[in-house]
Amino acid sequence: MSEDAILIDRFLEMMMAEAGAAKNTIAAYRTDLTLASEALGGRLSVAQGDDLIALAETWADLAGTTVARKAAALRRFYGFLVDDGLRADDPSPALPRPGRGRPLPKTLSxxxxxxxxxxxxxxxxxxxxxxxxxxxxxxxxxxxxxxxxxxxxxxxxxxxxxxxxxxxxxxxxxxxxxxxxxxxxxxxxxxxxxxxxxxxxxxxxxxxxxxxxxxxxxxxxxxxxxxxxxxxxxxxxxxxxxxxxxxxxxxxxxxxxxxxxxxxxxxxxxxxxxxxxxxxxxxxxxxxxxxxxxxxxxx
The missing domain is CATH 1.10.443.10 (Intergrase catalytic core)
Structure with missing residues (x-):
């Protein structure tokens, strides 16, 4: 089992035991975190801000609510890693925070x-x-x-x-x-x-x-x-x-x-x-x- 998979399991165990998260929430977090780990080549737990910015670019076609859910799952995961002393820094500020309004797409001349x-x-x-x-x-x-x-x-x-x-x-x-x-x-x-x-x-x-x-x-x-x-x-x-x-x-x-x-x-x-x-x-x-x-x- 990869390091990411081990840490994801530990995080979800904490969510169930301490936060009392529902089964559907746990399943959604597992899916989002596993997909993020795959996109980052198994380096989710050690990802830096630039990695998360690149990851967020792959969400560009998704609905704002979906992006918000994925970003929230990663924020909680990194918060868990920091709280448990498994990493010293929290890269999650690099993740997007979709607003209610739909921004104009970036483009080039x-x-x-x-x-x-x-x-x-x-x-x-x-x-x-x-x-x-x-x-x-x-x-x-x-x-x-x-x-x-x-x-x-x-x-x-x-x-x-x-x-x-x-x-x-x-x-x-x-x-x-x-x-x-x-x-x-x-x-x-x-x-x-x-x-x-x-x-x-x-x-x-x-x-x-x-x-x-x-x-x-x-x-x-x-x-x-x-x-x-x-x-x-x-x-x-x-x-x-x-x-x-x-x-x-x-x-x-x-x-x-x-x-x-x-x-x-x-x-x-x-x-x-x-x-x-x-x-x-x-x-x-x-x-x-x-x-x-x-x-x-x-x-």
Missing amino acids: VAEVDAIFAVIADRRGRVPADPLDLRLSALIELLYGSGLRASELVSLPRAAVASDRPYLILKGKGGRERLVPISDRARAAVAAWRLHVPKDSAWLFPSGTSHLSRIRLYQLVKALAAMAGIAPERVSPHVLRHAFATHLLAGGADLRALQSMLGHADIATTEIYTHVDASRLVELVNTRHPLVDAGKRRA
């Missing part, structure tokens, strides 16, 4: 995305080519070019992206299938990377005995942002998904089509991007409207 792709192009142009640069290119082309969720991207089968088919069919949240367009650029990037993927691999992005983890994807994206001169805390796989949606909508994409591509069950979820666009319009009015210049002249 077109220029910032261009800077990211310029770094990738520079790395791909090195001689000899590094297969890891080809992998990074394929990952980012699919994230920004198709708006895939991080979990969908890292678990793509080796043959998911076909060179002669400009789309792929994904089974996303709730088992719902959707058709996702794949650009020519993304298909070319995947084809270049796939030459370095073992033919017997089940995954397009293999790692060890499984596929690339969401946490590792998060780390790769952060490092790439830094190389592009963008503050790493502003960029994540989910931010690139948001950029995909925001830029498509600004370019005239239909909201229903965007809903389908993103895999949102409710169009109300997709409508958040109209608010992002609206906030940019307000900024434009406040900074570019002729009356602004007139006011400055009068002043």
